[in-house]
Amino acid sequence: MAIAPIAGVASLGQLAGTPSIDAATKAKSGPGDGFGAQITNALDNLQATQNTADNLALKAATGGAQDVSDYMIAATQASLATELTVAVRNKAVESFNDIMRMNI
Amino acid sequence: MGIFGILDTSGSGLHVNKLWLDAVSDNIANINTVKKTSDNAFQERMVVAQESPDTSGTGVGSGVHVSGIQLGSADGVTFYDPQNPLADKNGNVKRPDIDLGDQMVQMMVAQRAYQANLAVIDRARDTYIQAMGIGK
Numbered sequence: 001m002a003i004a005p006i007a008g009v010a011s012l013g014q015l016a017g018t019p020s021i022d023a024a025t026k027a028k029s030g031p032g033d034g035f036g037a038q039i040t041n042a043l044d045n046l047q048a049t050q051n052t053a054d055n056l057a058l059k060a061a062t063g064g065a066q067d068v069s070d071y072m073i074a075a076t077q078a079s080l081a082t083e084l085t086v087a088v089r090n091k092a093v094e095s096f097n098d099i100m101r102m103n104i
Numbered sequence: 105m106g107i108f109g110i111l112d113t114s115g116s117g118l119h120v121n122k123l124w125l126d127a128v129s130d131n132i133a134n135i136n137t138v139k140k141t142s143d144n145a146f147q148e149r150m151v152v153a154q155e156s157p158d159t160s161g162t163g164v165g166s167g168v169h170v171s172g173i174q175l176g177s178a179d180g181v182t183f184y185d186p187q188n189p190l191a192d193k194n195g196n197v198k199r200p201d202i203d204l205g206d207q208m209v210q211m212m213v214a215q216r217a218y219q220a221n222l223a224v225i226d227r228a229r230d231t232y233i234q235a236m237g238i239g240k
Contacts, residue, residue, distance in 0.1 A: 045107075069118040073225070077108050080232050084107075087236045 035092070042088065046081045053078040109160065110228035116156060116167030117221035123170055124151045124214040131200075132207050138183075139198045140190045145180020146200035149173055177201045 056071040058064075065071060106112065127149040137146040154171040158164060179201065186195030 067119060067122060069115055069122065073111050073115040073118075076225070076229060077106070077111055080108050080111075080229065083233070083236055091239070 039088070039092070042085055046078075046085050049074075049081045050078045108228075108232060109166075111225060113165075113167040114221045114224045114228065116169060117224075118218060120151065120153050120168050120170055121214050121218040121221065124153075125211065125218070127151050127173070128207050128211045128214060131202050132204065132211075134200060135202050135204060135207070137200060138185075138188060138190055139180065141182060141192045141196050141198050143198065144178040145198040146202075147178050148176030148200065148202045150176065 053071070053074040056065065056074045060068075060071045131148050134146045139145050150173065151170055152172045152174055153168050156166040156169050159166045180198040181201050182196050183199045184195055185191055185197050188197050190197050
């Protein structure tokens with residue numbers, strides 16, 4: 001009675017029906033849609049807001065300002081945008097730490 | 105309209121009401137400006153405010169803007185003042201047709217409107233900060 005030899009294990013990549021991580025990531029993140037890209041966009045916006053506030057501050061200091069409220073509003077917007085970015089960053093770091101603490 | 109749109113909207117209100125105060129101060133500053141009867145009298149400055157269009161696509165507008173400055177009567181009020189160097193041969197000069205009481209009332213309305221916009225900005229800022237505290 002012949003016993004069939006043990007066959008080699010099929011290579012992992014050939015396992016049917018298992019979407020690779022790469023494909024799943026690509027499906028979710030279109031161009032500029034990933035979390036990293038969003039954070040970069042948010043930082044760019046923050047930079048633009050702060051530049052506006054800086055320019056108006058310079059104008060206020062050099063006597064070129066037309067309106068007191070213009071500068072105060074730009075400064076408030078810059079401060080709120082900074083707080084928002086920091087809040088989002090804190091949440092992201094918190095999530096990352098949660099994942100790192102996961103028991104595998 | 106950006107992410108903190110209320111600030112821009114109320115800021116436009118501040119802008120318009122500040123210009124209104126500017127106009128009132130110009131009117132009051134020139135209330136005794138005398139001209140020759142052959143010239144135009146100082147004309148009252150009146151700010152024309154108009155609503156700004158909706159830029160966010162929500163149906164809510166984006167505030168207010170100044171669409172122009174209207175000028176009051178150039179005829180002024182003819183005033184008999186023969187001692188004045190500008191008087192014509194009948195001894196008349198032209199004074200602006202501006203009522204100080206009316207200007208003071210306009211000033212109060214403009215100032216209160218400015219304050220109202222400031223109150224909105226204050227409240228909006230608090231609201232945004234509270235929203236950032238979600239999930240803390």
